[in-house]
Amino acid sequence: MEIVDITAQDGLLGPLLLARSAVDRSAALRGDAAWLEKAWADPATRVVVVDDGNALARRSGEEFSLVFSAPADAPAGERYLLGVDAGGVAYFAVSAPLPEPALGASHGRIVSPVAASAVPDGQVVAAGLRQVGSLLGDLDAGLLVYAVALEAWHSTHEFCPRCGSRTEVRSGGHVRVCPRDGGQHFPRVDPAVIMLVHDEQDRCLLARGPQWPEGRMSVLAGFVEPGESLEHAVAREVAEEVGVSVTGARYLGSQPWPFPRSLMMGFFARATSTELVLDQEEIVEARWFGRAELLAALESGEVRLPSGLSIARRLIETWYGEPLSGDW
Structure with a gap:
């Protein structure tokens, strides 16, 4: 099997550092x-x-x-x-x-x-x-x-969810089998969307969760629900967290985020409304930034961005047009 180079996703500025690979999974x-x-x-x-x-x-x-x-x-x-x-x-x-x-x-x-x-x-x-x-x-x-x-x-996943028996590792660590009922259990990932929202003035929306200190900001993200498309998840999460309506979700790339098992799928989405109504359990601060305003906030230390390891940082820098400083 040929090893495919996927380090430079189309449209993203810079590589997704956790999406790199140089082995055939065999x-x-x-x-x-x-x-x-x-x-x-x-x-x-x-x-x-x-x-x-x-x-x-x-x-x-x-x-x-x-x-x-x-x-x-x-x-x-x-x-x-x-x-x-x-x-x-x-x-x-x-x-x-x-x-x-x-x-x-x-x-x-x-x-x-x-x-x-x-x-x-x-x-x-x-x-x-x-x-x-x-x-x-x-x-x-x-x-x-x-x-x-x-x-x-x-x-x-050491125990069978149906009978409670201790499962056994098989297939080189890619299956766990219940010795009692023969059930096979496979590794799972949790699909999540992460999106940079921009408006008609080409401002980007950054937000802060309640678990983060002041100044730490990022783009919005959330898990995909059962029976839901990625595009619908983008629109739903933005509406739920900040009360903004979006359209035109555009996929830009993905990378695993094994903390513990997410697969982050990155999008740009265009806002059709800009008034912010925050879900205080999820978001305690959200702001629209123009490029000059974001740069000034980073240089002053008022705002800090996610690390370059994250797809969030790649989305922000792609919108901005060049690499930025100011890591968490």
């Missing part, structure tokens, strides 16, 4: 027990350990790279096949506690986004996608997104 091999056993016995196979969304990463210059081990050196835990690269190397994730030596180092665990220069070159740290996702290469970013998403799903 779905046809997941049910081949003999191949899985052979791949696990191969010392060339690479294994990344993932623990509650974190993995070990090493700073190398201005980037980070995942720390892999051979299968023989990997800890015991559930195994998930992540795929095979163009050179035939197989990649697995193992859900297990991270090795202790790295956690005892001075930069043992990173809990907020970091610049490469903040960590000594060669230092190994425990970190998640929010902390180092933008600093990983295409191969490692794709592998970690995949591993984190699978680990999150498995951690909440």
Whole structure:
């Protein structure tokens, strides 16, 4: 299977950093027990350990790279096949506690986004996608997104929802089977729409949720409901959260957001009304910004935008026309 480059979505300014990938997911091999056993016995196979969304990463210059081990050196835990690269190397994730030596180092665990220069070159740290996702290469970013998403799903689906029996991992970590009733349970994602709303004056609408401190603003977003199209979800969410009517929803790109299992689908939508009526449980502040006004608010520190890891940042910068500063 050819690996498709999807890092530059049509119409978006800049890449979607969690949509990168450089391996064939090799779905046809997941049910081949003999191949899985052979791949696990191969010392060339690479294994990344993932623990509650974190993995070990090493700073190398201005980037980070995942720390892999051979299968023989990997800890015991559930195994998930992540795929095979163009050179035939197989990649697995193992859900297990991270090795202790790295956690005892001075930069043992990173809990907020970091610049490469903040960590000594060669230092190994425990970190998640929010902390180092933008600093990983295409191969490692794709592998970690995949591993984190699978680990999150498995951690909440250990038992059969029908009979309560403990389920068993099959198909390289892509199915859980109930030994009592034979039911198969597959990893799921939660589809969500995220939209930059602009009006006839080409102002964009940014908002702040009640869980965010003052100044932290982003575009609107929400989950798609059962039986609902993406376009209807865009219009419904905007109307519910800020009381604005929109039309002309235009799809721009998507990326996984495995916190724990969302798939974010990005849109532009044109407002046909501009009066703001906020749902205070969801939105405590919303404002229309022209480009000059947004730039001034960012430069003064009055407003801070989502990180470059998010599709929200890409939507805002695409509307603005060039990269912006002022991360959360």
